[in-house]
C-alpha cells in the first residue's frame with residue numbers, strides 16, 4: 001500500500017477568531033501588536049503554509065474571506081473548527097484543514113508541515129504541543145469529520161476540544177521553545193488579557209535581531 005502523505009495543495013488554512021474576547025474586553029483579532037493587528041500577524045504566518053486562507057469570525061477588518069459559525073450560539077472553539085472543516089470541504093482537492101488561533105502570533109513557521117508529516121492515515125487528526133501541554137486548537141483535521149463534529153456539538157454538554165479528540169485517532173507533535181534575545185519563547189504563547197498583550201509586546205522586541 002502506498003504511504004499516506006499530504007502536500008500543501010491538500011490543506012486549507014483557517015484562523016479561529018470567533019470567540020467573545022471577554023478577558024481582553026475587545027475583539028482580539030483587531031488588537032494591535034507592534035505595527036499590525038493580531039489577525040494580520042497570524043495571517044502572515046499561516047498563509048505560506050497552506051493553499052488558501054480564511055478567518056472564522058462574524059466579520060474581519062483585514063481583507064480575507066470570512067467563514068462564520070454554522071452552529072449558532074457561540075458553542076465554543078469546536079464550532080469554529082466545524083465552520084473551518086465545512087468551508088475547506090467545499091474547496092476542490094482539499095482534504096484537510098489547518099486551524100490556528102488568532103491570539104497566538106508566534107506559532108511555528110513549520111507548524112502545518114510538521115503536523116502533516118506525522119499523519120499516517122487519512123482519518124487521523126494531528127495536534128500541536130509544547131512544554132508537555134497540547135494545544136488542540138492548533139490542529140490538522142480531515143474535512144470528512146465535519147458531520148461527526150456537528151452531531152457531537154449537538155449532543156455533548158461541555159463541548160471541550162479534548163473530549164472530541166478522545167473519539168478519534170490523534171497524533172500529537174511536540175514543538176521546541178524558540179530562542180530569543182531574552183529567554184526561550186513558547187511558540188504557543190497566547191494572548192487572553194491586556195497584561196498578556198504587554199508581555200507579547202516584550203516578546204516581539206526580543207525576537208527582533
Ligand SMILES: Nc1nc2c(ncn2[C@@H]2O[C@H](COP(=O)(O)OP(=O)(O)OP(=O)(O)O)[C@@H](O)[C@H]2O)c(=O)[nH]1
Nearest residue numbers: 016017018019020021022023074075076077080101
Ligand atoms: N467560532 C467560535 N470560536 C470560538 C468560540 N469560543 C472561542 N473560540 C475561539 O477559540 C479560540 C480559543 O478561545 P479563547 O482563547 O477562550 O478566546 P475567546 O473565547 O475569544 O476569549 P474569552 O472570551 O476571553 O474566553 C480562539 O481562537 C477563539 O476565537 C466560539 O464560540 N465560536
Ligand SMILES: [Mg+2]
Nearest residue numbers: 019020021022
Ligand atoms: Mg473563551
